[in-house]
Amino acid sequence: MKNIFSVSILFCLLLSRCGVQETIENRGYSDPTFDLNPPKLMVGITVDQMRYDYLTKYWKDYSDEGFKKLMREGYSCKNHHFSYAPTYTGPGHASIYTGTTPAYHGIIGNTWYDRYEKTGKYCTGDSTVFGVGNTTLAGQMSPKNMLSSTITDELKLHFNGRSKTIGVSIKDRGAILPAGHLADAAYWFVGGEEGNFISSTYYMNELPAWVKSFNASGYKDSLMASGWNMLKPEKDYDESIIDNNQYEAPFTGKLQPAFPYNFSQLADSNGGYDLIKGSPLGNSIVTEMAINCIKNEALGQDEFTDFLAVSFSSTDYVGHRFAPAARETQDCYLRLDLEIARLLNELNATVGEGNYTIFLTSDHGAVHNPNYLKKLGMPAGYFKLDEVNSRVDSALKNAFNLEGLIESYSNDQLFFNDSLITVHKLNKTRLEEIASHATLGYAGVYTALTRTQLVNTEFSSGVNQVLQNGFSTKFSGDVLIVPRPGWMSYPTTGTSHGSPFTYDTHVPLLFYGSGISPGFTDKRTHIKDIASTVASLLGVQMPNANTGDPILEVLGQ
Incomplete structure (x- = not known):
C-alpha cells in the first residue's frame, strides 16, 4: 500500500510538472527564465x-x-x-x-x-x-x-x-x-x-x-x-x-x-x-x-x-x-x-x-x-470665454459682494484667489458651487466639476472619470468646465482640441x-x-x- 501511495504521489508530481511546462510554453516562452530577444x-x-x-x-x-x-x-x-x-x-x-x-x-x-x-x-x-x-x-x-x-x-x-x-x-x-x-x-x-x-x-x-x-x-x-x-x-x-x-x-x-x-x-x-x-x-x-x-x-x-x-x-x-x-x-x-x-x-x-x-x-x-457641422445640421457652436467669465464674476459678486475672486482662467479651468478667500474667511466649497452653477447657465457648457467633487469622489466611468484622470490635486484649477460636444473656444476657421x-x-x-x-x-x-x-x-x-x-x-x- 505504501509503495502504491508513493507511486501515486510521483505520478501527480510528474503531471503537475508537465502542466507547468505546458503553461510556460503556451505563453510563448521556451523556459522559465523567459529568455528575451528585444529589438536593437x-x-x-x-x-x-x-x-x-x-x-x-x-x-x-x-x-x-x-x-x-x-x-x-x-x-x-x-x-x-x-x-x-x-x-x-x-x-x-x-x-x-x-x-x-x-x-x-x-x-x-x-x-x-x-x-x-x-x-x-x-x-x-x-x-x-x-x-x-x-x-x-x-x-x-x-x-x-x-x-x-x-x-x-x-x-x-x-x-x-x-x-x-x-x-x-x-x-x-x-x-x-x-x-x-x-x-x-x-x-x-x-x-x-x-x-x-x-x-x-x-x-x-x-x-x-x-x-x-x-x-x-x-x-x-x-x-x-x-x-x-x-x-x-x-x-x-x-x-x-x-x-x-x-x-x-x-x-x-x-x-x-x-x-x-x-x-x-x-x-x-x-x-x-x-x-x-x-x-x-x-x-x-x-x-x-x-x-x-x-x-x-x-x-x-x-x-x-x-x-x-x-x-x-x-x-x-x-x-x-x-x-x-x-x-x-x-x-x-x-x-x-x-x-x-x-x-x-x-x-x-x-x-x-x-x-x-x-x-x-x-x-x-x-x-x-463647428460652423461646418452647423451647416450640415449637426449640433455645434463656439464657446465664448468672456461670456462665461462674466457670468461667473457676476454670480460671485452677488453672493459675496467682492470682486477679484477669480484669479485666472486656464484650459477651461477657474482658479480662485486663495489669498482673498483667506482674508475674508470665505467658504471655498461654496464658491465652487456658485461658480459651477453659473457656468451651467451658459448654452455652450456641457458640465462643470468642482475641486471638491474631484478630490472627494472616485468616478468610475464617463466624462467625469476622464476629467478626474486629467486632474492634478496640486496644479489644476478649482472648477473644470466642459463645453458641449462639437463646441470649442477658437476662431471660426480651422479647428482645435482638448475635450473629453x-x-x-x-x-x-x-x-x-x-x-x-x-x-x-x-x-x-x-x-x-x-x-x-x-x-x-x-x-x-x-x-x-x-x-x-x-x-x-x-x-x-
Whole structure:
C-alpha cells in the first residue's frame, strides 16, 4: 500500500510538472527564465492631431509601404483612446511615454496657470538652461516639469546608460517629453529666419557636427522652393470638401485658402521658415533629421536597445488652420504616408528588417469645424470665454459682494484667489458651487466639476472619470468646465482640441516589427497602456508612475 501511495504521489508530481511546462510554453516562452530577444532599436512615432478615422478615410489613397504596411503586417488597436482630458500636445506626449495620466505625471496642459508662482507655466519651459544652436527663449527647454519617469528613462536605467535615447520633432515638447529625463539628446525645429534644429544645455553644450552639417545642408531651402501643391489629381480628393471654403484660414498674404501655395512669395509675411512647420514640409524635414540621427548616432547597432522618439507636428499646424474636412489636411496625410514609408526603408537598410520595432499613435484628435457641422445640421457652436467669465464674476459678486475672486482662467479651468478667500474667511466649497452653477447657465457648457467633487469622489466611468484622470490635486484649477460636444473656444476657421469627447480621444495605435504579432483588436485600449506594452517587449521596468497595462495581444500572449 505504501509503495502504491508513493507511486501515486510521483505520478501527480510528474503531471503537475508537465502542466507547468505546458503553461510556460503556451505563453510563448521556451523556459522559465523567459529568455528575451528585444529589438536593437525601438522607434516611437507620434502624429500630432491624428484622428483614428484618418487611417480609414484616406485608405484608398495611401501607398502600400506606409500606413497600410504597418496595419497589414503589424498590430492595430482600433478602439484606442485617451482616458483623460484636457487632450493637448504636452499631456499627450507625456502620457504616451510615462504610461499614466496628467493626474500623476503633472503635465496638465501645454501651458497652465501656476497658482503658487502666480504666473503661466509652459510644459517644457526651463529658465535654468540655455539654447544650443539658438540664443532665444526657444532654447530654454527641458523635461523638468514632468514629474514621473518615461519608458525611455527606464531603458537608460536598465542598460546602465549604454542605450541611446533621442527625441526629434518640430515642436520642443514633441521631442523633449518623449525623450525623457535621461535622454542623450532632444532636437526641435526653430523657424523664422533660422530654420534650424536646436537643443538646450540640459542635454549638451554644443550641437554635434552632424546636426550642424544638417542645418547647413540647404535641405530646408529646397523644401521652401518646392512650395505646396496637391500630391495627387484633384479627383482623388473626394474624401474632402471643396477647396477654398469659409471653414479654413488662408496663409497671410494669400487671399484664398486654396492650392497651390508658393512659399517663396509667402515667406516674408508668414515667418520665413515657419512655413515649413505649418505645412507637410515639416514632416519631410523631421523624417530627414530622424534618418540622419539613425545613421550618425549609430542607433540599433549594438546589443543595447536604443530608442528614437519621432513626433510629426506639422499635421497639428495644418489641422488647426484648415480643419479635418479640408483637402489640405488630406494631402498632408497622403504625404506623411510617404514619409513613413521612407523611414521604414531607411530602418530596413540601416538597422535591418527584424531588428527594430515601431509604435505609431497620436497625442490627441480634433473636432470638425463647428460652423461646418452647423451647416450640415449637426449640433455645434463656439464657446465664448468672456461670456462665461462674466457670468461667473457676476454670480460671485452677488453672493459675496467682492470682486477679484477669480484669479485666472486656464484650459477651461477657474482658479480662485486663495489669498482673498483667506482674508475674508470665505467658504471655498461654496464658491465652487456658485461658480459651477453659473457656468451651467451658459448654452455652450456641457458640465462643470468642482475641486471638491474631484478630490472627494472616485468616478468610475464617463466624462467625469476622464476629467478626474486629467486632474492634478496640486496644479489644476478649482472648477473644470466642459463645453458641449462639437463646441470649442477658437476662431471660426480651422479647428482645435482638448475635450473629453471621442473626436479628441480616439486615435490610432499601431505596432510593427520585431516581437509584434500581426492582427487587430476592437477592444478598448488606452494611451497609458503603450509604455507598459513596450516595457514588456523590451524586458525593462515600467515607468515609475505607470498606471497602464500591457496589451498582451500585441505581444502574441
